Amino acid sequence: MRPAPLRLLPFVWGALGTTIVFTGVYLFFVRTYMGQVLDERSFAGADVWKGDLIDFAHAFLNALPAAAVVIGAIIAVVIVLVRRNWLVFIIAVIAAVAANVSTQVLKYSVLSRPSKGVDAGLANSLPSGHTAVAASAALVVFLVASPRYRPLAAVVGSVFTIAAGASTLVEQWHRPSDVIAGMLVVAFWGCIAGIVVAGLRLSPADPPVRSKLWALVWIAAACGVWAAIALIVTYTSTQNGTEHLFIAYAGGVSAIAATSFLLAAIGNRLYRALA
Structure with a gap:
């Protein structure tokens, strides 16, 4: 087993990053x-290009808070009953609660949105609470899962989080930056949980997780490239008075997907040696 400082350091860097x-x-x-x-x-x-997606987004978001908590709790408890890792479960739940509480505190009490004449003067909506709920439910399942199945949990959790985040954009509840910020808040608390778990000197995963989810990394990279192109096109259009709303919309969704997939791959890598 590696010395405690060496096991903690990746999670410290993750929290800082x-x-x-x-x-x-x-x-x-x-x-x-x-x-x-x-x-x-x-x-x-x-708003312009949502089409029939609005029906799915509306139904999904209405069911999300209860479904994420109930389904996530059931899956996590079943895993814990099999693996008997109650301590990790408690740490995971505390991290999830902290992520959701800090999301609300940041949005309503800490961060502000200055009026720049761009929107209708809406109050700050960053980070996204619904995204945080989805991501934190995925985080709990990921943390308590067996190391062998953590890559699968990371993939499923990232897709679930993307669906939640993109739905808030379609439903006109949040902007892309709100969704990405919500994911980052949960990722931060996932790193804090990792510091605690690594510091407890629990038995290491034997053998460590071998999957590095390179496919997810490459998908994230492709989405990131498209998001960057869309950002450049959107920026250019603001300079010449034209609008490319579909490109901007697709770029925002791509940025959400890139962030979620990349965080899932990094989380899988950080936790690869922990039980």
Whole structure:
């Protein structure tokens, strides 16, 4: 077993990294004029191009809070009864609760959205609470799962989180930056949970998880490239007075997918040696 400081360090870096990225997302997309414009174009594009997706989004989001908690709890408890890792379960639940509470505190008490003349002066909506609920439910299942099945839990959880986040965009509840910020909050608390679990000197995974989810990384990279292209096109359109709302909308969804898949792959890597 590696010394405790070496086992803790990756999670410390993970917590620091998610904090830095979260801060960058907030400062650019909420505090600057251009960031608000880019976010708002994607938001407007979702409204124009939502089509029949609005029915799915509406039903999904209405059921999400209860479904995520109930289904996530049932799956997690079944796993815990088999693996008898109650301590990890308690840590995972505390991390999930902390993620959801901090999301609400950040959104309503800490962060603010200055008026830049871009939107209708809506109050700050970053981070997304529904995204945090979905991601934190996925986090609990991921943490208590057997190391052998954590890659599968990471993939399913990331898809579930993308569905929740994209639905809030289609439903016109949140902008893409809100969704990404919600994922980052949960990822931060997932790293904090990792620090605690690694520090408890629990038995290591034997053997460690071999899957590095490279397919997920490549999908995230492809989505990230498209999101970057869409960002450039949207930025350019603001300079010449044209609108490419579909491109902005697709770019926002791609950024959400890239973030979720990348965080899932990184989380799988960080937890690979923990029981």
